[in-house]
Structures are given as structure tokens and as C-alpha cells.
Amino acid sequence: MSAPMAMPVSSSSVGVDDVVAEVLWLAQHRHVPLHDVRATLEQVRPWLSSYAEWVLTEDGFEIITGGVGPRARQAVCDIAASAGLSSSSVRFFRAVAEACPDVMVGVKVPFTSNHSAPTSPTAYVRTALAKDDARQVLKRAAARAGWSFQPGDVVDEHPSCDTLYGIGVVDDDGAPMLKTYVLQEVGDDVAFVSLRLNAAGLHHAHKEYAADVEVKTLQASPLWGAALTWMQGALGIDTVGHVGREVCAHRADRWKIYVERIGRIATDRSLR
């Protein structure tokens, strides 16, 4: 869902137990302490049947789950808070989620073997907000969360954006950071692009998502270890939901591979 989520569709033959086993395999092979992963799995397990996705990152993996409605909203707050999201960010998420009551909400919990890597969870609301509505929702949520910065104008940073397809909140160095998702042209294609905004302004990095990427086109490298082979061989995954590329002028691009296991995200273009 780091690429924006859609309403879950139960079309997969993959079950919750399968996802749990996959996540434990990931923990082992990405050298993440199993104890931490098991504790999170226990908390997210009731929601995995609604939506389950895992993400390969360069130095670990992430678990994403979510649902629709007040119980899902509360669960996201609880899971995100347990995973370390600040109370200010949780309040912001809750305010956005309450303003958009009939859409999916979700949470992403990262695990890494790199002790210096950021480990903040992200809480998401899968909006489909017109620009003016988005500005209002962001403004009111920021006020309710007590943020010192006004995030509503971030929608104007997206060129030719008319709809905000997702709002996320994460902590960056302990302070809230907003993530927004829009569809826009990337090269010759249209893809989701995510901007990030915090009290210091627009973040220097943004993220682009390629949808429905064939695994065979992904380069095997030490970065992904045996995971790509495992995905294709043991899990029979030929296509992944999204490949995310974090673009930053100051350093090499960072990549993530998003694999939906239960529930489905509508393709980027179908959301338009």
C-alpha cells in the first residue's frame, strides 16, 4: 500500500497462514530478529484476511495490512502506535481517516537488519479527494494533530494533480512527515508519485511507482538476495503490484518491491 491501496478484493487463494509463513521466511532471510516480527504478526493477524502485502526493501522488508471502517481505523492507530509512530502522527492519521470514513485505511510496519535505517511505521488513508477537499482535510487534520506546519498546500506541488489518491503519515527523525499520492506523468507513462512534506518544507526525495512489474524484469542482485528466486519459484509470483523508486538528488535511488498477497490494489490507471 505504500503505493496507494484500494478496497480489498478477496480473489486470492493465498490465506493468512501462508502470508504469516512468508513473512517469517522474509525475516529469516533478510536477517531481521524473529521476535520483533512475531510480535507484530500477532497484532496485524486479524487484519491480514482483509488486506496483506509485503514489501522487499533494500535492507529488510515491510508488512502492510488494513481495512475499512471504525474498527480498522482503531486497529491502524493501535498497530502504528505500538510500532512507534508518534502520538501527533497518529492523531493526524485519525483525523484524516475520520474525515474520509468509507475508504480503506492501512498501516505499514518496516523491519530492517540495518540498525541505522529509519523504522517508523506509516499510517495511510486511501483517499480519492478532489484538490480543494484534500486541502481542507489536510488543514483540519494538521490543526487537530497540533502540527506546526500547514500541509494543505502540498497538493499544489503536484503538477496537474486533480485528485489525491492517498495520504500517509510517517515520522522522520521523530517528527511527523506527510506523504501524498497522485497520478502523474513519469516519462512516457502515468504512475503514482508520492511527495513528502514536513515542518522544514517539501522533502528532497520523492517516490515513483511502476505498476504490475514482471519479476523476470527485476535484476537479481545482492540487494534482493534469494528473495526474487523464492518469489518466482516457491510462491509462483510472476508479477508484483508495484516497484517503488525513491528519487533523491543527493544519493543513489532506493528501490522497493511491493507484493500483494491478500486483497488487490486497482491498477494505477483504473483509478483515474
Added chain:
Amino acid sequence: MTLATVADTIEHRAAAYAALPVFTAFRDDVIDVERFPRFLKEQAMAARWFQDLIWALTDIPEGPLAAFAAAHGKADSGHHKWMAHDLAAFGLGGMSEDDWFAFDKLHSRVQLSRILARSHQATDDERLVMLCCLEAAGEVTLGTLNAYVHRHGLLQQTHYLGDAHVRVEERQAQAIAEAVAPAMASTSSDLLDLVDLVFDALSRMFTDGGLRHYPELLSPQLQVGGAA
């Protein structure tokens, strides 16, 4: 997708208000009977302010909402006077000038003033939306404290927190919501801002007041917004 309406937002904000640490502390009996009366003088001050808020927000002299507003204003007048009985019953004496205007309670007066000031030039719908927020929050406040005095055998010592007051207040928020049904079904950002204003002011007031009266029991990191 749909946006939350004014009614939805009042419901959400009232739930968050109910989850403030000070109310949770009363519900969980973290605040014992001996400590209970500490806040009563500030409640007397706030109750008098609420009278002004109710008068201001029901000041609708004409139009289709005038009769409803007048009836509500009449039903909700004079309750603050019950606090004189309560203060005496708990052995706290009368209100002094400091009880009304001491510096340490300035924060509460500021929050109440935010609501009162917004009533100036408010439309009739806006007045009743704000009133609905006050009543929705009041159900939480009064309900929580009424349950507390029941559990601890303090009912005879209080009129303001007693059953008669609860009965007067019952369903008031619902009745207002029905009177301004189109406004409650609206997603107008102006009206939503009003809902936020009222709940933000009340949440800040009760959070700050809780920390002042029960500093040893309420965690300071839960200030401003609490579990909102």
C-alpha cells in the same frame, strides 16, 4: 468516496473527547473520592461560562429556528446555580474573585472565550451546530461525572452532577441535530471548522484542567488533544 458530515464529525470528536485522560481517570476511578472535589470550583466557573455560551448560541430572535432556540435556551438556563449547593455540600465555601479570575485558570477562560467569540456574527445554523457540539460534549462530561458520583455515593452532595441535570440534558444534542438536519448532513468546511473549534477548545480546557487539579495522576505527555 464521501467526506464525513458535520454529524459524523461531531460523533468522532465526541468519542475522542470522551477518551481524554481526565475522563478516563474518572471512569477508571483513578481519581479517588478525597481528590474528587479539587476541580469543583473551576467547574462552577465553567458552568457559568456555559450559561453565557448557551445564551449566545440560542440568541436567534426570528426565523424558522427561533422557537426551537428559545425553548432550548429556557430549558438550559440556571443550571450553574446548582453549583452553589455543591460547593457548600463539599465544604468548599463560596466562589471568590480568584476562583473566577485567578491566573492559573486563564487557560480555561481563553478556551471558553474562543467559543463565545465565534458566536458573534454566527449564522443561525452555525449557532446550533456549535450548540450541538457543546451538548454532545456535555453528555460526555456530565455522563462521566454523574456515573462517578453514583459509584462513590456522592449523589446527595451534588445537584449539578445529579440525575435531574442528566435528565434535562438527555437527547439535547439529538434534538438540535434534528432541528438543523441539513446543516448536520453537510460537509461544509466552514461548519466542520466550527466543530473542530468547539471540541478543540473543550479538549484543551479539560486536558489542562485535569493536569492542574490531578498532576500526580495524569501523565503530562498527554496534554493537548490527548487521545484525539
